Amino acid sequence: MSRVAFITLGCKVNQYETETMEGLFKKSGYEIVPHTEAADVYIINTCSVTSFGDKKSRQLIRRMRRLNPKSIIAVTGCYSQVAPEQVKAIDGVRVVIGTKGRKNIVEYVQQAMAEDGIIDRVEDVMKAREFEDIPLYEMPARTRAFLKIQEGCTNFCSYCIIPYTRGPIRSRRLESIRAEAKKLLDNGFKEIVLTGIHLGAYGRDFGDGTSLYDAARTVLELPGLRRLRLGSLESIELSPELLELIRTHPKFSHHLHLPLQVGSDEILRRMNRHYNRDEFTGLIKNVRDKIPGVAISTDVIVGFPGETEELFTQSLEYIRSLNFSRIHVFPYSPRTGTPAAAMKDQVSEPDKKDRVHRLQLVADKMAEDFHRTYLGTVQDVLFETNTEGITDGLTDTYIRVYTDDEVVTGEIYKVHLEKLYKDGVYGKIYERG
Ligand code: SF4
Numbered sequence: 001m002s003r004v005a006f007i008t009l010g011c012k013v014n015q016y017e018t019e020t021m022e023g024l025f026k027k028s029g030y031e032i033v034p035h036t037e038a039a040d041v042y043i044i045n046t047c048s049v050t051s052f053g054d055k056k057s058r059q060l061i062r063r064m065r066r067l068n069p070k071s072i073i074a075v076t077g078c079y080s081q082v083a084p085e086q087v088k089a090i091d092g093v094r095v096v097i098g099t100k101g102r103k104n105i106v107e108y109v110q111q112a113m114a115e116d117g118i119i120d121r122v123e124d125v126m127k128a129r130e131f132e133d134i135p136l137y138e139m140p141a142r143t144r145a146f147l148k149i150q151e152g153c154t155n156f157c158s159y160c161i162i163p164y165t166r167g168p169i170r171s172r173r174l175e176s177i178r179a180e181a182k183k184l185l186d187n188g189f190k191e192i193v194l195t196g197i198h199l200g201a202y203g204r205d206f207g208d209g210t211s212l213y214d215a216a217r218t219v220l221e222l223p224g225l226r227r228l229r230l231g232s233l234e235s236i237e238l239s240p241e242l243l244e245l246i247r248t249h250p251k252f253s254h255h256l257h258l259p260l261q262v263g264s265d266e267i268l269r270r271m272n273r274h275y276n277r278d279e280f281t282g283l284i285k286n287v288r289d290k291i292p293g294v295a296i297s298t299d300v301i302v303g304f305p306g307e308t309e310e311l312f313t314q315s316l317e318y319i320r321s322l323n324f325s326r327i328h329v330f331p332y333s334p335r336t337g338t339p340a341a342a343m344k345d346q347v348s349e350p351d352k353k354d355r356v357h358r359l360q361l362v363a364d365k366m367a368e369d370f371h372r373t374y375l376g377t378v379q380d381v382l383f384e385t386n387t388e389g390i391t392d393g394l395t396d397t398y399i400r401v402y403t404d405d406e407v408v409t410g411e412i413y414k415v416h417l418e419k420l421y422k423d424g425v426y427g428k429i430y431e432r433g
Helices: 012-027 051-067 078-082 084-088 102-114 162-166 174-186 212-220 240-248 265-270 277-290 309-320 349-372
Strands: 003-008 041-046 072-077 093-097 119-121 144-151 191-196 227-230 255-257 295-302 326-331 378-387 390-395 400-403 412-421 424-431
Touching: 003 012, 003 051, 012 041, 012 072, 012 102, 012 144, 012 191, 041 051, 041 078, 051 072, 051 078, 051 084, 072 078, 072 102, 078 084, 078 162, 084 093, 093 102, 102 119, 144 174, 174 191, 174 212, 191 212, 212 227, 212 240, 227 255, 240 277, 265 309, 277 295, 295 309, 295 349, 309 349, 326 349, 349 412, 378 400, 378 424, 400 412
Parallel strands: 003 041, 041 072, 072 093, 093 119, 144 191, 191 227, 255 295, 295 326, 400 424
Antiparallel strands: 378 390, 378 412, 390 400, 412 424
């Protein structure tokens, strides 16, 4: 039996896609092994969101080659989609696929085993019109199940490479979502996270009014589900009916990840984001009025071209006023081929580093304040990982909870939250099951 190992870089969509490819190999009789072991085939699912993603992808390809010089190395994902020539130039690469056509990956690998040369199957993703529907043949080795329901983005934020790597919006049919979600629940998953590249655009390509609301409803109707969570969503795409569903449905998590990106109107314009600060503030207020206690997390990019010290300070003050539950802070990274990479007034690396640090301090304080409001309460926690006697998991509002009580991962427990601990909270089991 041939052995295949997978390495995944980047986002949750990539993680999900790796899980579907694992299923395809398993179904064809391959044994899945950890990537630290010598394997006959290595699949490297790359990322290109930052230049660090590109570099890391190249390093991993070389490392796998050293581990077994005779192995077949297949590279897929965003980096191979935008830079197939660079990928093909790396010694040892035998199969190159972009973000489309992965349902045939086993066949391409077998072809590479049988013949010499490089199998190049990178397609023009801008012409893609259909969601590539690959069923999960193998259940993911995790406790929360990601379910990809949407592909592609046409927003063209000026810094982002994704519209070029993923192509136009394509949505998964509701019947397919229902079937995949049912499979996950039948296999004991308690929480499903709906993910996509531009999740809020779900259904737009159908042209019949289908929306993310319908996708969420479809999953919420299934027996066995304990919690539904949404992946990252553009704030301006949060429809009133979806908000109402989140507010009223007991299984819908009260956590939203709404990327702000920057707190300066001038930089928002340069980023080609489609809202300003006042609109964002209004949206957040509306969500909080409708769903008291909702956790709102966000992403912020610092050091975008043209961000002066004054604009950064304005942005910082604005962010401070919004009380996010969590902020993912990213230094701006120019991506060749995007408008922002060609902008003048690029910010120096030391300035970016300094701003990341200053914003991170604000983010840490905000997260701590948010966690503190939950101390003394009892929350449902889905436990995920156990390290040296400490198990951690997540609440509905995405607070990481640690306990040294005996728990089974993959199960939900009622936990009394006692004190701040690491990046979250420490708790004791209040009730099992
Ligand atoms: S919305 Fe903007 S940041 Fe998000 S994937 Fe699309 S272009 Fe990139």
